[in-house]
Structures are given as C-alpha cells and as structure tokens.
Amino acid sequence: MLKGLIFDLDGVLTDTARYHLSAWNNLAKELGISLNQDQLDSLRGISRMDSLELILKYGGQENKYSEAEKEKFAAEKNAKFVEQVETITPKDILPGIPQLLKDAKAQNLKMVIASASKNAPKILNRLGIMDEFDGIVDPATLHHGKPDPEIYEKAQELTGFKADEVISFEDAKAGVESIKAAGQFAVGIGDKELLKEADYIVPSTADLKLSEIEKVFEKKQGK
Ligand code: B16
Numbered sequence: 001m002l003k004g005l006i007f008d009l010d011g012v013l014t015d016t017a018r019y020h021l022s023a024w025n026n027l028a029k030e031l032g033i034s035l036n037q038d039q040l041d042s043l044r045g046i047s048r049m050d051s052l053e054l055i056l057k058y059g060g061q062e063n064k065y066s067e068a069e070k071e072k073f074a075a076e077k078n079a080k081f082v083e084q085v086e087t088i089t090p091k092d093i094l095p096g097i098p099q100l101l102k103d104a105k106a107q108n109l110k111m112v113i114a115s116a117s118k119n120a121p122k123i124l125n126r127l128g129i130m131d132e133f134d135g136i137v138d139p140a141t142l143h144h145g146k147p148d149p150e151i152y153e154k155a156q157e158l159t160g161f162k163a164d165e166v167i168s169f170e171d172a173k174a175g176v177e178s179i180k181a182a183g184q185f186a187v188g189i190g191d192k193e194l195l196k197e198a199d200y201i202v203p204s205t206a207d208l209k210l211s212e213i214e215k216v217f218e219k220k221q222g223k
C-alpha cells in the first residue's frame with residue numbers, strides 16, 4: 001500500500017537547473033573550458049563537487065588544481081547560484097506539482113525531499129512549500145552522490161516506511177538509477193529514452209496524476 005512520496009527538488013518541484021547550469025557555465029568559461037549541451041545536461045542531479053570534477057575533466061584539467069582551489073571555485077559558483085535563488089517565488093513551482101501535493105495530502109501520504117542540493121531548504125522556503133514536507137535528507141551527511149542509492153535510502157528512512165510503500169520522483173538519469181538501486185518505484189519526468197529505468201515516465205510535471213501513477217504502482221506490487 002502506498003504510504004509515502006519522495007521528491008527530488010531541482011527539475012521536479014521547480015526548475016533551478018537553468019541557474020545551476022548558467023553559474024557552472026560562467027565558472028567554466030573563467031577556467032577556459034567551453035561546455036556543450038550534453039556536458040551541461042550531464043550535471044543534472046550531480047552534487048556540487050562532483051559537478052566541478054566533471055567540468056574539469058571535460059576541460060582536460062582534472063589534475064590542475066589543489067583541493068583548496070576547487071573549494072574556492074565551488075564557493076564562487078554557489079554564490080552566483082544563491083543570488084539567483086533569491087529571485088524565486090511561489091510562481092516558480094512547476095505545473096502539476098500543486099495539485100499533486102494536494103492529492104497526496106488528501107491521502108495523508110508522508111512527503112520527504114531527496115535533493116542533492118545543500119540549498120534545498122532555502123529554495124523550498126522561497127517557493128513557500130517548506131511546510132508541506134515531513135523531512136529533508138541533509139546532503140552534507142551523504143557519502144555518495146546519485147546514482148548511489150544512499151540519498152533515496154535515507155529519504156525512505158525519514159518516511160519510516162518500506163521500499164515498496166513509497167513512490168519517488170526524479171528528472172535526472174542518475175536520480176532514477178539511485179531510486180531503482182534503493183528498490184523503490186521510480187517516476188521519471190523527462191526524456192523516455194534517458195529515463196528508461198523508471199517504472200512510470202511522463203514528459204513533464206504537468207502530466208503527473210497521482211491516481212494514474214498509483215494504478216501502475218499497485219499493479220506492480222500485486223505481481
Ligand atoms: P547545490 P537535485 C541538484 O539538485 C542539482 O540538480 C545539481 O545541478 C546540483 O549540482 C546539486 O543539486 C547540488 O546543488 O550546489 O545547491 O548543493 O536535482 O538533486 O534536487
């Protein structure tokens with residue numbers, strides 16, 4: 001029986017990806033690295049330091065900087081990102097999400113956030129939906145980023161339910177892989193081919209309908 005929902009933040013509840021990507025793009029340019037669209041897309045859902053490492057790798061600069069320099073670059077990127085976060089309002093909640101949260105509340109489902117972003121509480125406050133959630137995984141406590149299952153396992157622990165009692169929502173390939181490795185039902189939002197490991201896929205958040213997702217979830221449990 002469905003008892004809880006677990007949500008990624010960026011790309012699922014709101015679109016902060018464009019802010020992340022433009023801040024990374026600025027930093028990459030300063031480092032003399034030019035990123036193509038595929039390389040930028042590969043950063044979705046990936047933690048701050050892992051994103052920086054990937055960018056340096058794309059630019060052939062993986063061994064060029066000390067840990068302290070890398071920390072400085074990441075802090076610089078984050079400062080740019082946080083500036084953009086300050087402009088977020090409740091209007092930036094993605095379509096379909098307010099109804100989904102409402103339907104979940106009506107069913108008394110527990111709701112938890114599994115975002116790699118250390119800025120998640122700030123973003124949820126700006127969106128005005130912080131109080132809708134029963135918990136947020138603190139990404140500072142994680143040893144491994146997505147696609148490792150750790151973040152979704154921790155989120156599930158926060159719900160207090162079993163893997164087959166929750167549904168998790170993701171927009172990133174690494175995120176869907178993380179959910180599946182945690183043994184949970186995955187809803188993928190975005191490209192069908194890219195997110196093919198998910199149990200249920202929709203092109204956009206506007207297409208999310210809890211009752212429809214639940215039908216597929218229950219069918220799967222009944223197997
Ligand atoms: P921060 P999600 C992820 O959020 C973003 O998709 C990714 O681009 C970002 O690097 C990561 O959070 C870390 O964010 O620098 O704010 O700690 O998709 O897991 O909600």
Ligand code: MG
Nearest residue numbers: 008010011045
């Ligand atoms: Mg995401």
